[in-house]
Amino acid sequence: MTKLTWKANFSASALHAAQAIAADQRLTDPRLAESLAPAAGELNSILIEWLGGNSKRGWRLLVGMSVGIDVNRMLAEQWIRRLRTGGANEASRVARLAGAISDVEAAMTLFYPKLLEQLQLRGRPMQEQWLGYGVGLMAHLRRLTEEAWLVADADAILVHPVLGGGGQAFPTLNRFSIEAVLTNPLAELPEVVRIAWLVSQLQSDLPMFTEELGADRAEPVAALASLTAVLAAAEVLEISRCDEATIQLAIEHWQIAIPALDDVASVLLPWWETYLQTRPKWSIALRALDKMLIGQLA
Numbered sequence: 001m002t003k004l005t006w007k008a009n010f011s012a013s014a015l016h017a018a019q020a021i022a023a024d025q026r027l028t029d030p031r032l033a034e035s036l037a038p039a040a041g042e043l044n045s046i047l048i049e050w051l052g053g054n055s056k057r058g059w060r061l062l063v064g065m066s067v068g069i070d071v072n073r074m075l076a077e078q079w080i081r082r083l084r085t086g087g088a089n090e091a092s093r094v095a096r097l098a099g100a101i102s103d104v105e106a107a108m109t110l111f112y113p114k115l116l117e118q119l120q121l122r123g124r125p126m127q128e129q130w131l132g133y134g135v136g137l138m139a140h141l142r143r144l145t146e147e148a149w150l151v152a153d154a155d156a157i158l159v160h161p162v163l164g165g166g167g168q169a170f171p172t173l174n175r176f177s178i179e180a181v182l183t184n185p186l187a188e189l190p191e192v193v194r195i196a197w198l199v200s201q202l203q204s205d206l207p208m209f210t211e212e213l214g215a216d217r218a219e220p221v222a223a224l225a226s227l228t229a230v231l232a233a234a235e236v237l238e239i240s241r242c243d244e245a246t247i248q249l250a251i252e253h254w255q256i257a258i259p260a261l262d263d264v265a266s267v268l269l270p271w272w273e274t275y276l277q278t279r280p281k282w283s284i285a286l287r288a289l290d291k292m293l294i295g296q297l298a
Contacts, residue, residue, distance in 0.1 A: 001134060001135045001138045001139070002134070002138050002150060002151055002152060002153060002154060002199055003152065003153040003154075004130065004134070004153070004154055004155070004156040004195075004199070005153065005154070005155050005156065006123060006127055006156045006158060007067060007155055007156070007157050007158065008116055008119035008120045008123055008158040008180070009066070009067050009116075009119075009157050009158065009159065010105070010108070010115055010116045010119075011066040011067070011069075011070075011075075011101075011105060012063055012064075012066045012067050012157050012159050012177060013108065013115060013119065013159040013160040013162075014036075014104050014105045014107075014108035014109075015059075015062055015063045015066050015101070015104060016063050016159040016160070016162065016166075016177060016179075017032065017036055017040070017104075017108065017160065017162045018036055018039065018040035018043055018044075018104045019040075019059045019060075019062075019063055020162055020163055020166075021033055021036055021037055021040040021041075021044075022040055022041070022043070022044035022047075022059060023056075023059075025163060026163075027162045027163065028161070028162060028163065028164045029162070031111075032111050032162065035107055035110065035111050036104065036107050036108065036111070038103075038107075039100070039103040039104040039106070039107045040104060042100050042103065043097075043100040043101065043103075043104055044059075046096065046097060046100055047059060047062075050083075050085045050093070051083070051085065058079075058083060060168060060170065061079060061082065061083065061170070061172075062075075062079055062101075063168070063170075063177060064157075064168075064170030064172075064173045064175060064177070065078060065079055065082075065173065066101075067155065067157050067173075067175065072098040072099075072101045072102050072105075073094060073095075073098040075098070075101065076093075076094045076095075076097035076098040076101065077094050079097070080093055080094060080097065112160065115160060118160075119158050119159070119160060119180055120158075122158070122161075122180035122181075122182060123158040123180045125182055125183075126158070126178065126180060126181070126191060126192075126195070129190065129191065129192040129195075130156075130192055130195060132192075133190075133192045133237060133239060134192065134195070134196070136233075136236075136237050137192070137193070137196040137230070137233050137234065137237065138150065138196065138199070140232075140233035140236050140237070141196065141200060141229055141230065141233045144229050144232055144233060144276075145200075145229055145282050146281070146282045148203065148206070148208065148282070149200065149203050149282050150199070150200060150203065151174060151199065151202045151203055153174075154174050154175055154176065154199060154202055155173075155174065155175035155176075156175070156176060156178060156195070157175055157176065157177040157178070158177075158178060158179075158180040159177050159178070159179055159180065160179070160180065161179035161180055161181045162179070163179060164179070164181065164185055165179055165181050165185040165186075165191065165194075165253070166178075166179045166254075166255070167179060167194060167195075167198050167254075168198070169198045169199075169201040169202055169204075169223075170202075171201060171202050171203070171204050171205040171219065172205050174202055175202075176195075176198040176199065176201075176202065178191070178194070178195060178198065185253070186249065186253060188240060188241070188246060188249060189240060189246070189249060189250055189253065189254075190234075190239055190240065192239070193230060193231070193234045193239065193240050194254060196230045196233065196234070197223075197226055197227055197230045197250075197254070200226040200229065200230055201219070201222050201223055201226050204218050204219050204222035204223075205218065205219075208283050209222065209282075209283050209286060212283045212284070212286060212287045213286060213287060213290055217290055218286075220257050220258075221286050221289055221290045221293070222286065223256050223257065224256065224258065224264065224268060224289065224293075225285065225286055225289055227247065227250055227251075227254075227256065227268070228242065228247070228268045228269070228271075228272045229272075231246055231247065231250070232272065242269075242272075243265075243269075244263075244265035244266070244269065247264065247265040247268055247269070248263075248264075248265055251264060264293075267289075267292050267293055268289075270292075271285075271288065271289045271292055274288075275288075
């Protein structure tokens, strides 16, 4: 079983909320959205100015890196150097980015002064779900895919449920975030299945997979392939189903980036059936899925 280290994190929660606002997602509490909007907008402007079309990647990396770095200046320095956006003005950019992050956190603190304490309590039901079903899900995933596809351990970052359910994988950081909801937003898709799906994407940055697909294609293809495999594992445990309706439901509610296809499930299910019949290496199966997706768009 993949060992998860659960961490409730204030900075990741604040940046996760700001990221959602920047992406024009509807927060469950409109008052929080109004309170965070100015700081979130300023931070988003900085990322767009420096990264252009890659600002979404910048947001995700910022949320993921915020865990374990308590000083915003250090977070800004490491983020800028990782994305190589400093140049000759690195010092001033560090100060500007650190200030914008601090403004987001300050706005979140005013709205939720005891957020970290609440997160620790809210995270318990989710951890109990994982203890109950995680072993079985990961065992079936290993049987259905391969050992190299699944991490041995990872950090599970609990963030405030500003969307009523959400999460994202950070493969290069070996961690994922998950909103600490108290109950399953969708009975057909228990949150423990979403956790398994997020965990199953954390190896997508390994060379054995990126060399087959290319760095830009590895993560989105891995997300769709992992979705199918995780739903198949969940079906064995009778907590979800692996069918077209459930795949479409997950894509919609988990906000999975997909190609511009009307019916992705019509590609995923035949691919999955072929994979089960032939059982190639997982890296080859991912490449086959990528070709099928591209072929549907041609």
